[in-house]
Amino acid sequence: MSTIPNSIFTPATAARFDKLATIYPVKRSALVPMLLYAQDDLGYVSDAAISEIAKRLDLLELDVRNVLSYYSMLRTAPVGKYNVQVCTNISCMLRGGFELLDHCKKTLHIGHKETTADGMFSLEEVECIGACCWAPAVQVNYDFHEDLTPAKMDAVLADYREGRGKDVK
Amino acid sequence: MPTLVSHPDEVKVVSRRFGMGATDIDKYIELDGYKAVQKAIENGPEWIVNEMKASGLRGRGGAGFPTGMKWSFVPKVSEKPKYVLVNGDESEPGTCKDHVLFLHDPHSVIEGTMIAGLAIGSKVGFIYLRGEYRYLLKIVEKAVADAYAKGYLGKNIFGKEGVDFDIITQTGAGAYEVGEESALMESLEGKRGVPRIKPPFPAVVGLYGGPTVINNAETIANAPHILLMGGEAYAKLGSERNGGTRLFGISGHVERPGVYELPMGYSMRDAIYKVAGGIKDGKKLKAVVPGGSSCPVLKADEIDVGLDFDQMAKAGTMLGSGGIVVLDESVSIVEFALRTIRFYQHESCGWCIPCREGTDWIKKTLTRFHAGGGNKKDIDNIQYLAENMMGRTFCPLGDAAAMPTLGFVKKFRSEFEEYLEGKRVEHPLIQITPIGEPALAGAH
Structure with missing residues (x-):
């Protein structure tokens, strides 16, 4: 109670x-x-x-x-069910972080801090998430995905879309 | 799941239980876990501090302050409660060592926290993890709960009358600045993470106004190993005045990126070429950012240096957080410098004007420069701005932004000049979409 x-x-x-x-x-x-x-x-x-x-x-x-208002993970408006956070900081940048971000923008047809029409995904370019040695890395909500390529990213997105993704909380 | 790597040149102390299932408390105990803290209870605070001093252990968060000395600064008698605070807010770009530490050996952090508590006479420790590390927070929370269940935490720990110790885990919510010790204490007190003025130092007035020892998670995790093997034996693993080993995260353009534990003083060239397998795809090395993004860059011919705090300082840079970022010949330094300053501009908390304005102006200038609207005076201006940020802020974030910027423009000035002459990157990576704000309206 x-x-x-x-x-x-x-x-x-x-x-x-x-x-x-x-x-x-x-x-x-x-x-x-x-x-x-x-x-x-x-x-x-x-x-x-x-x-x-x-x-x-x-x-x-x-x-x-x-x-x-101080903390970057906190937000005052809803986002998609899965918030795709692509790191483009130095270690990820060197191993294709920006290409990955571009790929996500194209596949999801949304930009930075935007949400897909069906409310499934939001996209965010983020600063270092502490996965530098397994770059490029992406966090979907709290779940880490490492060592990604555009093809692997597609598979990750498909998993979430079809309800197979983990939802760490 | 982060890949575990290994190399024969590694000397595994703090990483020796990685990959062995030591998140399980019984496995941890089987692997000599919770022995050091019992030894610490028997031998008392003075013995602990002396062993820590003898170990030559220096802060693994980046500043490299001698740990034993830090612990000895805490007043013996205090009206206010004393605290141990573990900084697991790892957010320096290029750094992911505490990530693997929490993942593979959370109990070593817990045991280290208890040891620090015994050394300074504190009964409460806090383990603060960055908000993004939620899955690691859960691992640490479980480990803490298991330690309570065994009677290793709480009242009369290990059955010793009057020896109490509690651990509270805490999460951040996204802020690089909170990795700075005084800002972290503000955050833990439920406030915006802005730095406090020093002195007084945390050892005298820290968390909730009480004397506080604040250490990086890796520093703390070393304590049990030091007490078991003896301070002197630990010191011998490293180089002069730089005891022991440390976790190095090698990332960027190398064949085998990963977190490796190497002796202090180990050759940077060997770390890159031997341990991490050399430059990716047989390309040439261009530069190394040696200890997280705030450390001044080293050129390809400057990497014959030992990885310890003193040798790196002598080489004009820093050992920092041990995050070695390797850049091959294809990298545009202009672009890399812009990405670096963009980070610091985003993370500046705005408390001190030189940092708030300096990072913003350097970013604006570099953004325009990168987009092709630069001129020669910009290069001098960037240097001027960075020089005037140095040492003029409450916390080191201002310096952390200025130092790498100065390194880039001083050591690669010719590349900035060539950029003006049209030798630009063909496909710029950074489009002008700065994080957290609308696109900049070009030149001023």
């Missing part, structure tokens, strides 16, 4: 938030993880999520928004 009546989150997330608010020496420390887990639940950090998190941590909504 959540400490917040009528929580907008799933019971599991609400229970996790109840716990998160108690484990730190200062409650506010739970803010960044809470925002990320809220996004996992809802697809983005909605106004209602901001409001509930502020209440849970005894913060102003303004405080929450101030932190939210």
Whole structure:
């Protein structure tokens, strides 16, 4: 039973938030993880999520928004079911990261930070994701795909499209 | 799943359990796990710090500060609780060593955190992973839960009355700047990740205002190995004043990219040509970014240098985070410099004006230059801007952007000049779509 009546989150997330608010020496420390887990639940950090998190941590909504706007993984609008994040930073760039990004743009018919009409995929060019030695690398939601080529990328996209993709959360 | 690589020249200390199933706590114990922390409980804080000092271990995050000394700076008596903070916010481009560490040996990070806690008299440790490493966070969370279940964490650990230690895992949400120690503490306190002024240093006033030891994950994971083999034996594995071994991530244009554990002081030429199999597709080497993207570039004829903090400093660059990025002859330095500064411009938190404005102006100038609208004065301007960022910011992000930029324009000035004369890359990789903002409107 959540400490917040009528929580907008799933019971599991609400229970996790109840716990998160108690484990730190200062409650506010739970803010960044809470925002990320809220996004996992809802697809983005909605106004209602901001409001509930502020209440849970005894913060102003303004405080929450101030932190939210700092972190690049957090978003305030929905994206596709699968967010395809192509790294083009130096190690990936040297092994075809930009070609991979171009390929994704062409196959999905969308650009950076856009979503396909069916809501299945979003595309994002991202900074280093920490997979430099297995470049070029892509993250689909939280799932890593390494050592890619355009052909392998097609297979990855097909897997997600046909519901075979992993959804790490 | 990241491929595990191996080479006979490797000396495996921190990576010795990789690929052996050590995420399982029983397997970890079978492979000498959780022995060092029990030894640490028996022998006490002074012994731990002395062994760490003798080991010559220096911070593996990039700064290379002696770990034992860092631990000894924490006041013995403190009114506020003391904390251990593990920096797993690995985000320096070219660096993915902590990625494999969390993947293959999370318990070594946990055990190291406990040892650091015993050394400074702290009862709580935090392990902070970057938000993108969600699957690794889950591995670490499970490992922590397993350690609690065995009674290795919590109250009266290993059945020792009055010895308590708790570990809290934490996730970031995408911010390079948070890898800087004071910004990381801000983030962990639920704020924007902007740096704090120093002094006071974290050892005196850190997390929640308490004395805090903050170490990179690989640094921490070395502690149990050092206590088991002895500080002196560990020191002997490396070079002078650079104890032990470290994880090097070799990426870019090499035949066998991967994370290799090599002794400190190992030859960079051998790391590239022997260990990583040489330049991909038989091409010629052009340059090496030796320790993550913030380190000044080395030209092909400058790689006869030992991989340790002092030898790299002598060579005018840095060992940094151990991420060696190899560039073959086909790479346009103008393009590479633009991609590098674009990253720092995106990641600058905006707290200090020289960094916020400097990275932006260099990016704008280089973007125009790269698109063909440059002139000779731009090259001087880029250098001028970078020089004026150096040492003028709260945290090292400003320097991290300026140093590689200076390296590129100074060492490859002729290439910038040739670029003006029309010797451009035929198919530019970087179209003008900077991350996180609309396309730039060309020249100013």
